[in-house]
Amino acid sequence: MPDTTLESALRARGLMMVAGVDEAGRGPLAGPVSAAAVILPPRWRCKGVDDSKKLTPAKREQLYEKVTTDSRVIWAVAFAEVEEIDRINILRATHAAMARAVEALSCAVDHCLIDGLPVPSFPWPHDGVVKGDGKSLSIAAASVIAKVSRDRLMLEMSREFPEYGFERHMGYGTKQHLAALERHGPCRHHRRSFQPVAQLSLPFGPA
Template sequence: MPDTSLESALRARGLLMVAGVDEAGRGPLAGPVSAAAVILPAKWRCKGLDDSKKLSPAKREQFYARITSDERVAWCVAFAEPDEIDRINILRATHAAMARAVEGLARAVDHCLIDGLRLPAFPWPHDGVVKGDSKSLSIAAASVIAKVTRDRLMTEVALEFPQYGFERHMGYGTREHLEALHRHGPCRHHRRSFQPVAQLPLPFEPA
């Protein structure tokens, strides 16, 4: 289970404001990628909080409420929309969303713990933590916020475009989604640079 060992080690070096950073939605064919940054207070605990992928939707919602309702926690979520993903590629768009999330925090950040590898030219001092959402409590908190926020957004998008079933697959390339794509063609929320969306001969719906 994730804990605060990494955060505590940084605080012992005088780096008091440590932000955990994670993303959700790099792989889907539609919708934005979301990124969250979270600063937890020292000795903050949340029993059962884990990598969002290991939690049920109901548990994610519970932890989201617990994290975001605590006034001691600083958090921010940011997005890279499909047009930006198509323009600069998903990796660079993800890094941009992460930077926006850190920039949007209400507190100045001393250091970041980022899920995965170190990022080139990231604006803040940071460590990349492979499988960080299973090791660092602040990264786990960020993973939950990023995932819940994105899922809620895709559920709203589903009201506008019910034919795709976004509320069920959240834009991932499931059989249901692929079949809907071939029946209806892409909409403005699809990532035009992603296969198989890019291969479809049908016109895109105008924005």
């Protein structure tokens, strides 16, 4: 389970405001990518917080409420929309969303712990932590917030475009989603730069 070992080591060096940063939604064919930044107070605990991919949707929602309603936790979430993803590519859009999330925090940040590899030209000092959502509690909390925030947006999109089944696959390239793309073509929430959306010979679907 993730803990605060990395955060505590940074605080011991005088870096008191340590933000865990993670994203959700890099792989789907539709919808934005989301990123969250979380600063936890020293000795903070919340049973069950873990890499969001290991949690059920119901458990993620429960933990999201616990983390985001705790007045001691400083957090923010940000997005890169489909247009930006298609314009600058998914990796750069993800990094931009991460930077926006840190910038949106209500206090100055001394250091960031980012899930994955270091981010080139990131505006804050940081460490990349491979599989960090299973190691750092603040990254794990960020992973839950990013995932739940994005899933809620995908549920809204499913009401707008029910034919794609976004509420079931959250935009990922499942067999059901690919079949819907073949039938209806892409909608305005699809990433035109992603395969197989870019390969479709069908005209674009609803705007």
